[in-house]
Amino acid sequence: EFTTEQQALMRVITDAYNKHQIPQDVTKKLLQDQYSTEENFLLLTEMATSQVQVLVEFTKNIPGFLSLDREDQIALLKGSAVEAMFLRSAQALNKKMPIGHTEVLEERIHKSGISEEFIKPMFNFYKSIGELHMVLEEQALLTTITILTPDRPYVKDQPAVERLQENVLDLLRKMCVLHHPQEPQYFARLLGRLTELRTLSHYHAEMLASWKVNNHKFTPLLCEIWDVQ
Numbered sequence: 001e002f003t004t005e006q007q008a009l010m011r012v013i014t015d016a017y018n019k020h021q022i023p024q025d026v027t028k029k030l031l032q033d034q035y036s037t038e039e040n041f042l043l044l045t046e047m048a049t050s051q052v053q054v055l056v057e058f059t060k061n062i063p064g065f066l067s068l069d070r071e072d073q074i075a076l077l078k079g080s081a082v083e084a085m086f087l088r089s090a091q092a093l094n095k096k097m098p099i100g101h102t103e104v105l106e107e108r109i110h111k112s113g114i115s116e117e118f119i120k121p122m123f124n125f126y127k128s129i130g131e132l133h134m135v136l137e138e139q140a141l142l143t144t145i146t147i148l149t150p151d152r153p154y155v156k157d158q159p160a161v162e163r164l165q166e167n168v169l170d171l172l173r174k175m176c177v178l179h180h181p182q183e184p185q186y187f188a189r190l191l192g193r194l195t196e197l198r199t200l201s202h203y204h205a206e207m208l209a210s211w212k213v214n215n216h217k218f219t220p221l222l223c224e225i226w227d228v229q
């Protein structure tokens with residue numbers, strides 16, 4: 001029931017998702033043995049910076065993205081970066097990462113100066129993503145749908161983004177039927193996670209503000225994508 005175009009789209013998006021990952025030499029730093037709040041914050045900053053670079057490369061492989069208006073491309077990346085990183089870090093925390101990475105990443109997030117009021121919804125989200133047992137294709141498509149959200153701030157040509165997103169939504173709907181035939185509501189549950197991501201994105205803006213108050217420094221790339229400093 002997949003058209004040839006849909007099969008091509010699935011392959012391009014999955015290959016790009018597999019290709020663009022945080023390099024091992026970066027993620028293995030999570031295993032070093034300093035666990036101070038400061039050290040954890042610095043390591044998470046490094047992970048986020050590397051993740052943004054990976055996200056930009058992945059996004060450039062989304063069919064049709066580079067044909068969008070240039071300023072809209074930037075608006076889509078800035079508007080979706082945090083949500084895409086919640087999805088990626090959720091995948092990392094829920095999959096069996098290389099030995100010990102999962103616990104270490106979780107530990108460092110818990111002890112990086114994030115206030116308890118944000119930790120709770122954050123880890124509820126991680127748990128709800130884990131319970132979905134998404135296959136890799138579904139994770140790649142859900143990340144793509146998040147990036148191709150037409151109603152981000154400053155997007156001028158929303159219909160152009162809508163057309164791209166609709167193709168990926170249709171593909172994800174079919175993938176859900178294929179991989180989760182017993183759960184007719186599975187696709188709806190996945191889209192429900194996108195709503196939760198928006199809420200987390202609002203929490204994240206407050207997290208950044210509280211980190212800034214304790215004059216934590218971010219990298220130039222993060223300052224640019226999150227409009228901080």
Ligand SMILES: CC(C)c1onc(-c2c(Cl)cccc2Cl)c1COc1ccc(-c2ccc3nc(C(=O)O)ccc3c2)cc1
Nearest residue numbers: 027041044045047048051082085086088089092097098101
């Ligand atoms: C600037 C820092 C402090 C920050 O601000 N908000 C968040 C933040 C937070 Cl704290 C939570 C969610 C979203 C954001 Cl932006 C962060 C840290 O963001 C991260 C982004 C990605 C990863 C990440 C993603 C994939 C990984 N894959 C592996 C692997 O082996 O495959 C290993 C480690 C990984 C780490 C970890 C933290």
